[in-house]
Amino acid sequence: MKRLMSGNNAIGEAAVLAGCTCYFGYPITPQNELPEYMAQRLAAVPDGVFIQAESELAAINMVLGASVAGARAMTSSSSPGISLKQEGISFLAAQELPAVIVNMMRGGPGLGNISPAQSDYFQATRGGGHGDYKIIVLAPASVQELADITALAFDLADMYRTPVMILGDGMLGQMMEPVTFHARKKERHLARADYVLTGAKGRPARLVKSLILDPKEEEDHNWKLVRKYQRIEQQEVRYETFLLDDAAMAVLAYGTAARIARGAIKRLREEGLKIGMIRPITLWPFPNKIIQNTAKHLQDFFVFEMSTGQMVEDVKLALEGKARVHFYGRPGGVVPTPVELSRIISRHYYQSQKRKK
């Protein structure tokens, strides 16, 4: 059955259906609908826990506590609040604890504004907090995908014992679209996992820590995390392509920017311009291979972001100089129309066609 829901509410419903029993958060626009939804929804769930924390710092550390006690736990915020959560995310990564963190990005830096932006790509995809680590970053582009990816996020978090971030923006969180919640098979029972703390009954005491004073041991721990990240890079890359087969130029965009790009590409296709798109769904791990394979057929990549240019660096890293990279960005919470974007893309398209001749 389809339901008309806002993105923020859809995340909440999908989380509860995925077995999330604990939500901890602190109000910040544009994601307030999610804690509000969870306050009501978790009250109806057996063992449901909702706390409006005193700060983002407290919220992420409550997630840490709930996670180590064996529950599926989440928190959500928007850009400035996510900065505060980075301390806890670093500890979750070091202690290899699953958690789901939602970031409905807004314009920044600083307090910025409350309009949709993609300003936190670097922070999200480079770990975000202190230390040598990565987290899985998922970038949905519709309310349906928000719901699907929320369920996936909890599974990935448990499977790899890692924090997972859902990276959306104010637009995705607040717009309403029809959404279907798919029936899910029973979750893996975390309470039986061998690290979960329940009191040392009938087994040796367990310790979940990140303090490793011996440099050699810390190094071993760092490399152990890297091996996990390599497994994730091999197995969890997700992306979508659109009209790529005969394209002479590939647009790269994610989330809300990808929706705008899709509209722009449709218009340009009607005018006969051969333009396609690669939409990364996982921002880390980044879909390098499809970009490299596409570079065998075409020479022009056009990156569009609602920022001053962050993902564009990953595209350049993937291409290793083997193709031209064009960029258009609108930071600060400005959301361009497909018409505006189509004009920019077409200018770059014709310039590159001329260059080829």
Next chain:
Amino acid sequence: MKNVYARPHSLKNVLNHYCPGCGHSIIHRLIAEVLDELDLREKAICVPPAGCAVLAYDYIDIDMVEAPHGRGAAVATGVKRVLPDKLVFSYQGDGDLAAIGTAETFHAANRGEQITIFFVNNAVYGMTGGQMAPTSLLGQKTTTSPAGRHPGREGYPIRVCEVLAQLGAPAYLERVAVNKPAAIRVAKKAIARAFQYQMKKSGFSLVEILSPCPTNWKLNPVESCAWIDDVMSKTFPLGVIKETKC
């Protein structure tokens, strides 16, 4: 033959790393004794702090999860809400609890979380080398208050129990010391009472423990124990600060 004294079952048979005359090893032992006596070892989950006592898990033989500096009360909240029938306690120093973790402590107390906090007050930052703590006394010289703590410059020592006593929710707040045998017996009783409050779901409990730090006080262990009686407890009076029905 009757066994009158032995290592508590909950305490590991290892040497500890604490400085001579430090109070942590006494407090660890008291907690271990109470866990044994109340048969709570298998239900216990501890959140050790950032600070000297981060290595509490090397000594107390129970489940533990490290918290970021100051966030002990938030982590303990998360654990306890998921496992309401377990015994969940944090072990925190004065910098951890009353400086960087003030908000987490204050609000966990104000929500009436069913957790216990052991707040070890030694009036300095121990592990980092003796800097001024929020509980450093007026006039106390530390590496970051070399002229002595001055109220016009560094403010006053924070009386955590008295501050928390103003809140509605906390159920049991007591200040004890571990500087002499009689005081240690009182401290042990307070630890046991705090656990009883929690297991009866009677509300938030915190035991503040005045504890010697000879290394950073630049006193010998005997002088340090005397300093708690002669100086420190004048600012931090011992006794039950708040108790509701258990």
